[in-house]
Amino acid sequence: MSTTFIHREQTTNAPSVGARGWVALAVLMLPVLLVSVDNTVLAFALPSISSSIGPTGAQQLWIVDIYPLVLAGLLVSMGSMGDRFGRRRLLLIGATGFAAVSVLAAYAPTPEALIAARAVLGFFGAMIMPPTLSLIRNIFLEPNQRRLAIAVWAACFAAGGALGPIVGGFLLEHFWWGSVFLLAVVVLIPLLILAPIFVPESKDPNPGPVDPTSILLSLVALAPIVYAVKNLAHGGPLGQTVIPAAVGVVASILFVRRQLQRDIPMLDVRLFRVPTFSGAVAVNLLSVFSLVGFLFFTSQHLQLVVGLSPMQAGVALLPGLALTVAVGLAVVPLVRHVKPWIVVVIALSMSSLGYLTVLAFVSPTSTTAIVVAFALLGAGIGAAETISNDMIVSSVAPEKAGAASAVSETAYELGAVLGTAVLGSILMAAYRAHLTVPAGVDDAAASLAAETLGGAHHVATGLPAAEGSALLDSAHAAFDTGVVFTSGIGAVLMVVSAGVAYATLRPRA
Structure with missing residues (x-):
């Protein structure tokens, strides 16, 4: 019998929570919304950032990517720290740091300063996300209540990703681009006040010793691999792809070996032997990969090609936001009558x-x-992630929820950084390949126009009307050629994800 079903049987007769538990859930949704909004709000702010501080195409990608890259590399370590020292305590430390650094990011004067601030935000963000899901796992022990609470968590995470463009659009129409970072201060101050009142502290009663080697290996295992993927997508030197990828693979192997050898590992990697657990993690990664990649090109298409304002572009995505939340909650009663794996496969399709x-x-x-x-x-993603997250956190005992939650969060954030890095890089490669710059445009301007679609708009404003119009027509057509190409890749990934769900999530004897 799999670990998943063992722990579900153990919590069948668990006590239900009252109103205080649901208030605690509402408080925990504040950081969930914030971190998920932060994953996508920046995509809508990129045109404003581009015109204000002038990042190159590579710097634009790093501004977006560095935050989830650092965050993903530290999630497993921070999940383990929460299990050991207290999940609520870690959440409050992370929220305090995140709010303070958000102010610095809002007033970053250069692309390099903004990239650095985003990296530090990733460090504190890693303290915020694992505690939210693990605290839910420890507050809601009754399976049906837990599944509903996780549905709310997943719906808020997915909704935050879609809400980012709407919130960002409103802020960008009324304020400067730095206002999207100050949103963190507004959201986290209520959390710092209410969490000590309503959210109970929880931690592993028998934690293992702190293992600095495992912490270092977990970071080194991820960051070089993501860098290699980014370099490959950019068409960079082969050595800068092969060497970092090899370092990441070796570190991953050493990390797994170390966890298997320790009596109390930082992360119980044996969980990945459970098909339901590993399949649910894969579904999370591929789903977020597709969602973030979709929002990356959609935000630019609606603003720079269609000509909508940031707010109008955000509102255009409102129906999808509403469906993401509604369907994520609707599948909770549905899985009492339909097998969960069937729901996931249909949703991903x-x-x-x-x-x-x-x-x-x-x-x-x-x-x-x-x-x-x-x-x-x-x-589809709202429904699939509700079920997959419940499968992940219910596969472990409550005292180990932090580590399992961190695995789920790592899948989310790795999917986010890969979605932007891979699909974004492929999109821009197709854009550059199909862009035709009118004759007479100097080399510096032509290079800027070929960097990004925003760069082409900037160059066009300084050209004569006929040449500017020709450049924009070519840039729009080239960009949408890339959109169509990356959409085909996204469709294939969703089909693959549905196949993974079919192969792994079905119950076994």
Whole structure:
């Protein structure tokens, strides 16, 4: 019998929580919304950042990528620290640091300063996310209540990703780009006041010793691999892909060996032998990969190609946001009558239809295809992630919830950074390959136009009307060629994810 079903049977007769438990859940949703909004709000702010502090195309990607890269590398370590020293305590430390550094990011004068601030935000963000899911696992012990609480968690995480463009659009229309970072201060101050009152502290009563070697290996295992993927997607030197990838693989092997040899490991890697656990983690990673990659090109298409304002672009995605939340909550009673793995497979197949909609109908002036596509994609991912997260956290005993939650969060954040790095880089490569710069444009301006779509708009404003119009027409067509190409990749990934769910999530004897 799998570990998942053992722990579900043990909690069948667990006590239900009262109103105080649901208030605690509402408080814990504040950091969830914040961190998930932060994953996507920056995509809508990139045009403003580009015109204000002038980052290169590579710096734009690093501004977006460095935060989830650092965060993902530290999630497992921070999840273990929460189990040992207290999940609520770690959450409050992370929230305090995150709010303080957000102020520095808001007033960053250069691209390098903004990248550095985003890296530090990733450090404190790693303290915020694992405690939220592990605290839920320890507050809600009754299976049906726990599943509903996790559905709310997953819906808020997915909704935050979609809400980012709307919030960002509103802020960017009324304030400067730094205001998207000050949002953290507004959200985290209520958390710092309410969490000590309503959220109970919890930790592992018998934690293992702190293992600095495992902490270092968990970081080194991830960061070089992500860097290698980014370099490969950019078409960089082969050595800068092979060497970091090799370092990451070796560190991963050493990390796994160390965990298997320790009596009390930082992360029980034996969990990955349980098909349900490993399959659910894979579903999380691939789902977020597709969602964040979709939002990366959608935000630019709606603003720079269609011509919508940031706020209008965000509102265009509102139907998808509503469906993401509604479907994520609706599957909780549904899985009492339909097997969970069937729900996940159908949901992921629905998400693939979202990408296929873009593939079939996107055009330089379309918004309807984007709205419909995001509705299909969001609904499918909202349903799938509710079930997959419940499978992950219910596969371990409550005292080990931090480590299991960190694995789930690592899948999320790794999917986010890979979605931007891989699909974003492929999109921009297709854009550069299909862009035609009008004759007479000097080399420096042509290079800037080829860097990003925002760069092409900036160059066009300084050209004569005819040349500027020709450059924009070519840039829009080139960008949407890349959109169609990456949408095909996204559709394939969703089909693969549905196949993984079918192969791993079905119950076994």
